[in-house]
Structure formats: structure tokens, C-alpha cells
Amino acid sequence: xxxxxxxxxxxxxxxxxxxxxxxxxxxxxxxxxxxxxxxxxxxxxxxxxxxxxxxxxxxxxxxxxxxxxxxxxxxxxxxxxxxxx
Numbered sequence: 580x581x582x583x584x585x586x587x588x589x590x591x592x593x594x595x596x597x598x599x600x601x602x603x604x605x606x607x608x609x610x611x612x613x614x615x616x617x618x619x620x621x622x623x624x625x626x627x628x629x630x631x632x633x634x635x636x637x638x639x640x641x642x643x644x645x646x647x648x649x650x651x652x653x654x655x656x657x658x659x660x661x662x663x664x
Contacts, residue, residue, distance in 0.1 A: 627633040
């Protein structure tokens with residue numbers, strides 16, 4: 580029983596060490612500069628507005644939402660049709 584507990588503790592320690600070691604790998608490099616993240620986001624927003632990517636993204640989002648609503652309506656019609664049987 581003690582051997583199993585010691586293996587569990589060793590495993591938990593190993594997983595904890597891996598989490599601590601890998602936690603810094605997803606840090607954005609832009610955030611290491613002074614005001615880097617804020618400036619980069621503002622610049623990307625400005626560029627998206629100028630080159631039309633924002634309009635495309637908004638259009639795609641509206642189309643996606645409309646398709647989702649149509650799917651929900653079709654599922655509801657099918658559910659009602661099955662309930663009538």
C-alpha cells in the first residue's frame with residue numbers, strides 16, 4: 580500500500596514539475612516589450628479595417644449565426660413533427 584502511495588506522490592510531483600516547466604512557453608513575445616501587446620492589437624485592428632479583413636470576418640460571423648439559426652429552426656420543426664406522430 581505504501582509503495583502505491585509513494586508512486587502516486589512521485590507521479591503527482593512529476594506532473595506538477597512538467598506543468599511548471601511548460602507554463603511559460605505560451606507567453607506572447609510581444610508582451611515582453613513596453614506596451615507591446617496593446618500597440619500590436621491596435622495596429623492589427625487598424626490594418627484589418629483598412630484591408631477589408633474585418634468586413635470579411637463580420638460577414639462570415641453573420642453568415643455563421645444565420646446558418647445556426649436555420650439549423651435550430653429545422654431541428655425544432657423535426658422535433659415537432661416527431662411529437663405529432
